Amino acid sequence: MYLSVTRMHSVVLLLCCSLFAAAPAIADEAELKSQIDTLRSQLNLLAEQQKSLAAQAAKAESDTSIGGYGEISYNNYRNDSSRNQADLKRFVLFVGHRFNDQLSFNSELEWEHAVASAEDKGETEVEQMYLNYQFANEMNLKTGLFLMPFGFLNQSHEPPVFYGVERNEVETRIIPSTWREGGIGLSGSSEKGMAWEAGIVTGFDSAKLDDASSPLAGSHQELQLARAHDLAFYGALNYRGTPGLTVGGALFSGNSTQGNADFRADTSKPDFSGINGRITLWELHTRWQKNDLDLQALYAKGKVSDADKMDNVLLNFNNTSTTARPYLPSEFYGWLLQAAYTVWRQGDMSVTPFMRIETFNTQSVMPAGFGADPANADHVSTLGLSFKPHPQVVYKADLQRYRDNPDNDRFNLGLGYMF
Amino acid sequence: MKPEAWLLLPLAAISTSVYATSYFTVEQAQQAMFPGETLVPAFVTLSELQLAQISKLAGNDHGAGTLKVWKAASGWFFVDEVVGKHEFITYALALHEDGSIKQIEIMDYRETRGYEVRTPGWRKQFIGKTLRDPLQLNQDIGNISGATLSCQHITEGVKRLLASYAVAIK
Numbered sequence: 001m002y003l004s005v006t007r008m009h010s011v012v013l014l015l016c017c018s019l020f021a022a023a024p025a026i027a028d029e030a031e032l033k034s035q036i037d038t039l040r041s042q043l044n045l046l047a048e049q050q051k052s053l054a055a056q057a058a059k060a061e062s063d064t065s066i067g068g069y070g071e072i073s074y075n076n077y078r079n080d081s082s083r084n085q086a087d088l089k090r091f092v093l094f095v096g097h098r099f100n101d102q103l104s105f106n107s108e109l110e111w112e113h114a115v116a117s118a119e120d121k122g123e124t125e126v127e128q129m130y131l132n133y134q135f136a137n138e139m140n141l142k143t144g145l146f147l148m149p150f151g152f153l154n155q156s157h158e159p160p161v162f163y164g165v166e167r168n169e170v171e172t173r174i175i176p177s178t179w180r181e182g183g184i185g186l187s188g189s190s191e192k193g194m195a196w197e198a199g200i201v202t203g204f205d206s207a208k209l210d211d212a213s214s215p216l217a218g219s220h221q222e223l224q225l226a227r228a229h230d231l232a233f234y235g236a237l238n239y240r241g242t243p244g245l246t247v248g249g250a251l252f253s254g255n256s257t258q259g260n261a262d263f264r265a266d267t268s269k270p271d272f273s274g275i276n277g278r279i280t281l282w283e284l285h286t287r288w289q290k291n292d293l294d295l296q297a298l299y300a301k302g303k304v305s306d307a308d309k310m311d312n313v314l315l316n317f318n319n320t321s322t323t324a325r326p327y328l329p330s331e332f333y334g335w336l337l338q339a340a341y342t343v344w345r346q347g348d349m350s351v352t353p354f355m356r357i358e359t360f361n362t363q364s365v366m367p368a369g370f371g372a373d374p375a376n377a378d379h380v381s382t383l384g385l386s387f388k389p390h391p392q393v394v395y396k397a398d399l400q401r402y403r404d405n406p407d408n409d410r411f412n413l414g415l416g417y418m419f
Numbered sequence: 420m421k422p423e424a425w426l427l428l429p430l431a432a433i434s435t436s437v438y439a440t441s442y443f444t445v446e447q448a449q450q451a452m453f454p455g456e457t458l459v460p461a462f463v464t465l466s467e468l469q470l471a472q473i474s475k476l477a478g479n480d481h482g483a484g485t486l487k488v489w490k491a492a493s494g495w496f497f498v499d500e501v502v503g504k505h506e507f508i509t510y511a512l513a514l515h516e517d518g519s520i521k522q523i524e525i526m527d528y529r530e531t532r533g534y535e536v537r538t539p540g541w542r543k544q545f546i547g548k549t550l551r552d553p554l555q556l557n558q559d560i561g562n563i564s565g566a567t568l569s570c571q572h573i574t575e576g577v578k579r580l581l582a583s584y585a586v587a588i589k
Contacts, residue, residue, distance in 0.1 A: 041446070043460045047487060047498065048445045065505040096505055101440070104531070134440060138534045156565055189534040193541075240535045243544055243561025289562045342557070347478065391571065 067094035069158040071416035073165050078409045088114040089414075092127075104132045106146075125222065127180055139188040142199075145223045148179045149187075149197050149236035150250045150283055151298055159416020160394040163340050163354040164382050166412060170334035170358050174300040175283060176217035181234075182226065193241025195248075203232035203254030206277045206310060207262040207270065212326035213376045215362055216281065216302065219256065229259035232279075246287040253280045256304070270317040270325070277328075278305040292342040294352075301333040308367035315370075327370050334360035340386075353385040354398075379403040384412070393417045442537070443511065443526040449489065449496055452513040452522045458489040458496055463587050476550065476582035479575045486583050494521055495584065501576040503530040503569040510573060512580050518589060520548045523577065533566025536573060545577060550585060554578045 070091045077083040091111045098104045108128035116122035130144025147155050153162055153171040157178060162168075171177050183201030204219040205227050211218035221227065232254020239247045256277040263271045283300035304310075307330040314325050340354035359379050363372035384398020394416050402408040443451065449458050463486040465473070474480050489496040495514040500507050506529035513521040523545045525537045535541055544560050553559050556567070560574050 037457075040457065040459070044446045044449070044458075047460065050487075067505065098506075101529075106531075132531050134529075134531060136440070138440075140531050152564070161567065191538065193535045193538040195535070238565075240563050240565075241538055241540050243541045243563065244557075245561075246564040287564050289557050289564065291559075292557055294557070345555075 063098050065094070065096045065098075067096070067419055068092050069416065069418035071159040071414055074413040075166075076411040076413075077407070078411065079407050102134050104134070106130055106132060127178060137188070139186065142185040142187070143183075145180055145182045146185060148181060148201075148234060148250070148252065149238075150179065150252070150281070151175045151177070151285055151300065152287065152296060153177045154179050158418035159396075159414070160386075160388060160392055160418050163338065163352070163386060163396075164356065164384055164398050164400075164412075165396045165414035166400070168336055168338075168356060168358055168382075169360045169378070169380055170298060170300060170336045173214045173217070173360050173362050174302060174332060174334040175281070176214065176220055179216070179220065180222065181232070182223040183231065185234075193239060195238045195240065196236065198233070198235040200231055200233050202226045202228055203230050203258075204256040204279050205258050205262070206256040206279065206304065206328055207258070207260075207272060209326055209328060212329070212373060213362055215304070215329055215332055216279070218326070219279075227258035227261045229261060230255035230257070230276075244288060244290040246285070248286075249282065249284040251280070251282045253278060255279075257310075268321075270313050272310060272313055275306045275309045275313075277307070277310055279303070280305075292345075294338075294340040294342075294354075296338040297336070299333070299335040301331065302329075303331050304328050311367050311370050327366070329363045329365065329372075330367055331365035332362045333364050334358065348388075348390045350388045350391075351385060352388075354383075356380075356382040358382075375405055378405050378408075392419055440529050441527050443524055445498060445511075445526075448498070448511040448524050448526055449491075451524060452496060452511065453491040453493065456491045456493060458491045461488050461490045461588075462486065463488060463583075465583070465587060469583075469586050472586045473579060473582045476585060477575070477579040479579055486587060488584075488588065495588065497580050497584075498526070499576050499580055501572040503528075503533060503566075503572065506530050508536075508569060508573060510576070512577060514581075514584060518549060518581070518584055520545045520577070520581070522546065523573075530566075530569060533563060533569040535563040535566060536569050541570075548577075548581075550578075550581045554581075 071089045073089050074086045075084060089112065093109045094107065096104060096106045106128060107126065110125050110127050111122065113122035116124045128146050130142045130146045133141045149155060151171050153167055154175055154177045157167065167177060181201035183199055185197055185199030187197035189195045202221055202223060204216060205221050206219050209215065209218045232252060234250065234252040236250035237248055256279045257272045257275050260271065260273045262269045279302065281302040283298060285298040288295045307328045311327045314327055318325055336356060336358035338354060338356040340352050342350050342352045344351040361377035363376045366372050380400060380402050382398050382400045384396060387395045396414040398412050400410050400412065465484055465486060487498040494516050497512040499512065500509045508525065509527040511524045511526055515521045523542050528534060528537060541563065548554055554574055554577060556562050556571050556574050562570050
């Protein structure tokens, strides 16, 4: 770098000398003109070199980048104040490193609920860790543990970028945010704004299901000693060629019994031999942001094939072992509609009220003979606002009404930041 | 001895670094935005006072102390750099003689997402804008969901260049 700067100075000196050398009163006008043209090209190239030097300097300073986000919440239950809760929801750090122009590394570390230990309820996780190779034509290859490109929230959940203290139910219970899998993903983007992504990744382990109110969250593996007998494929398309508009969707499919691995490791567990249990999830979404209005709509649906076979195995297991393992749904779905409008701005500050209605049912179709728990379906309306003292900081307040399970009605407060 | 021979030597010695994600060199951007015109470098080192005036006019604080600007017959050509999420974005801005925006081109984009800022649809939103326009994301400049930071920073950079033109060049 230092050598180039010296070279630059000697070039400038040389140019000046050349100019003087060419300036006698009888100089040919055409010759002068061609010299000026050459000088101009050189100055452009110098500017180019200065640009690349500046970028190199910046690169040397910031090859490794740190970012993060965090949020704290307070929930006040209108019908049962003993459930009131204040929680440091998450503290997240991104650590990234650029090896060269093509190869970079990205990671996300998360601490949930402030304290993680054997006696505490907190969790510490590595949510993402992947290598990214950038081809020249805007194609990227990811290998490692990364987020699935489904919906809005799964890939964009920094507190200042979504509305409401709590993440919406559809993108928590149906799309299991924060959903990540390990494997390979290839993505690209066309000149007109059509982005696509597809890959082969680890899948779910339905033998792990521990929560009927969130079927996929209860069977995700998170690359934690993940069973890899059944890999899955996924694909996503998003059109963003019209500024302010996003239209997209995604599909995921993979078997989930993992070669009956849990039973083979421990025969005291349920025996799913001969069953595939293919889990398929698809979603469609659209977003329109213009003139301070932000509209979102999303529909997501999941299917578990062979849920009937698996639930019958679980039924026998529960009867003979006096446990109460939850049953898998055949189908589950949810949708949401949201509107937000920024009513006040001053400098970096803004106030944005919003309204959201959503429906979810994590047991919309159950195998014959298996009932659904009414607690696992509801229609929720949320009304609230975000106050941002800065685009990357937010204070939130909202009211949530659960039509069918009004014990869950609550008032929420939250704060969050991202950098 | 013909001076041209001496001039050619340093020309060969200067190299431009080529990134995998470099779409335009300075010269290519100039040719694309002012075809057939000759551009004269007119770099400006901004004083403290000018920087303060620019920050006030633009409503943001980013920006280098040197304005990389060229004068064309029919307007002005700027090269500037902003941060996306973690990486730098280099872009070129062309102004008409009257100071309104003629065109914007993304020269280098190194983030792994948000390439949509390069689409003609997103870039043409800036055409015709002046400092009298809000140049505000989600108001007159549409956002790209998932690339908000890139969109935000480029919009702020453009506003600051318009302010720099008003303060230091006009």
